Amino acid sequence: MNEQYYLPLAYLNAWEYCPRRFFLEYELGENADNEHIIMGRHLHRHVDDEGKNVEGDKVVYRHQWVWCDRLLVNGIIDAVEENDHQLVPVEFKKGRMANHKSDHFQLCGAALCLEERTGTNIPYGEIFYYANRRRERVEFTSALRQATEQAILAARSAIGGKMPPPIDHPQKCRDCSLQKICLPKEIKKLRLEV
Numbered sequence: 595m596n597e598q599y600y601l602p603l604a605y606l607n608a609w610e611y612c613p614r615r616f617f618l619e620y621e622l623g624e625n626a627d628n629e630h631i632i633m634g635r636h637l638h639r640h641v642d643d644e645g646k647n648v649e650g651d652k653v654v655y656r657h658q659w660v661w662c663d664r665l666l667v668n669g670i671i672d673a674v675e676e677n678d679h680q681l682v683p684v685e686f687k688k689g690r691m692a693n694h695k696s697d698h699f700q701l702c703g704a705a706l707c708l709e710e711r712t713g714t715n716i717p718y719g720e721i722f723y724y725a726n727r728r729r730e731r732v733e734f735t736s737a738l739r740q741a742t743e744q745a746i747l748a749a750r751s752a753i754g755g756k757m758p759p760p761i762d763h764p765q766k767c768r769d770c771s772l773q774k775i776c777l778p779k780e781i782k783k784l785r786l787e788v
C-alpha cells in the first residue's frame with residue numbers, strides 16, 4: 595500500500611462497525627442502499643453544503659474538510675462549532691444514540707485531524723442522532739484517542755489482505771446495507787458444513 599495514501603474517516607467508521615464491511619467497501623468498491631442509507635442521506639442534506647452561520651455567540655462551520663498528516667487520515671466533519679475559541683466537531687447520524695460506537699471513532703478521528711490542523715486541544719465532540727433527536731457528548735479521553743489511533747493503524751494494515759469472515763452480530767447485520775452482498779448467514783452455514 596502507498597504509505598502516503600490517506601484513509602477516509604468514513605472508512606474508519608466502517609472498519610469499527612465490521613471489518614468485512616470495510617473490506618467490501620474499500621477493497622471491492624461495493625456499495626448498496628437500504629432504508630437506513632437513503633433516510634440518512636435525506637436527513638443529511640442540511641449539512642452537505644460548505645458554509646458558515648452565526649447562532650448567538652456560536653459560529654457554525656458546516657462540511658469542513660480536515661486531514662492528519664501524522665495518522666494519514668482525512669475526511670469531512672459535518673460541522674465544527676466555535677464558541678469562546680473552543681472548537682467542537684459535530685456529526686449528524688440517522689440512528690439512535692449509543693447504537694454503534696463506531697461513530698465515536700469517526701468523531702475522534704475527525705478531532706485528531708482538527709487538532710493537528712489548528713494546533714488547539716479539542717476535549718470533546720457531539721453526535722446528533724435524528725432517531726431520538728438527542729445530542730450525545732463524546733469525551734475524547736486518552737483511552738478513546740488511543741483506541742482510535744489503533745483502529746486507524748489496523749484498518750490501514752488490513753488493506754490488501756484477505757476478506758474477513760462475517761461478524762457474529764445479528765443486529766448490525768440486519769442494519770447493514772451490504773447484507774445481500776455479504777450473505778453473512780449463508781457464509782456461516784457453509785463454514786459450519788465444511
Ligand code: SF4
Nearest residue numbers: 612760761767770776
Ligand atoms: S452483513 Fe454483517 S458481516 Fe456482512 S458486512 Fe454487514 S455487518 Fe459485516
